[in-house]
């Protein structure tokens with residue numbers, strides 16, 4: 597596999613752009629091929645089997661495009677499908693993500709953390725193991741934020757409706773003493789400014805995207821797969837409406853890109 601080959605990255609929709617931005621920040625010589633599965637967003641309420649099927653189809657497509665590595669820029673897909681993706685493609689570096697319970701457990705002063713993720717992530721074995729390992733001696737408050745991904749996909753990231761929604765989720769957590777908040781879904785950093793308006797400035801917000809980008813960098817370095825030069829445009833593929841996605845990607849992705857609609861189902 598050539599170092600200048602693209603990196604494949606996917607999410608159910610625009611959430612993975614928060615991870616793509618973190619990658620572009622530290623690895624400017626890499627080319628990203630991003631797949632947004634907007635025909636099926638949200639993943640959060642779907643069965644693990646369904647999310648596994650979507651994830652396999654997308655990774656298969658990205659590898660057909662010549663990608664040298666895959667970033668699962670979605671906590672829900674990582675929770676459901678990461679093990680089976682790695683099993684199916686053992687030679688491909690596949691980077692996944694998980695809610696940052698571990699760093700949150702070190703950061704909290706009050707011993708209470710709030711985790712915002714999706715139903716799929718919370719009901720996974722991977723998440724249960726995470727809390728088993730790092731949740732000892734602290735209180736882990738969870739909220740699946742049902743409907744938040746849809747608000748974000750609709751572009752309502754600065755709107756009163758979304759702020760009220762977040763208020764309903766965060767206020768009970770603050771009342772119970774939470775001082776550290778884990779953004780356990782890649783869509784949620786897009787409403788970070790609203791979250792910051794609700795929680796006190798002394799509270800900590802943990803977005804794992806920069807850590808995922810660093811992990812990718814380490815893996816590529818280890819495999820001598822880091823690119824020294826970008827030879828292609830970043831390319832975006834979307835299974836749903838390309839126009840809506842284009843508008844959102846222009847708004848949230850830091851770099852220029854080409855967009856294609858791709859129906860893989």
Ligand code: DGL
Pocket residue numbers: 607608609611612637638639640641669670671672673714717745780781782783
């Ligand atoms: N952005 C995804 C995640 O990190 C999925 C959200 C969804 O589609 O429900 O979990």
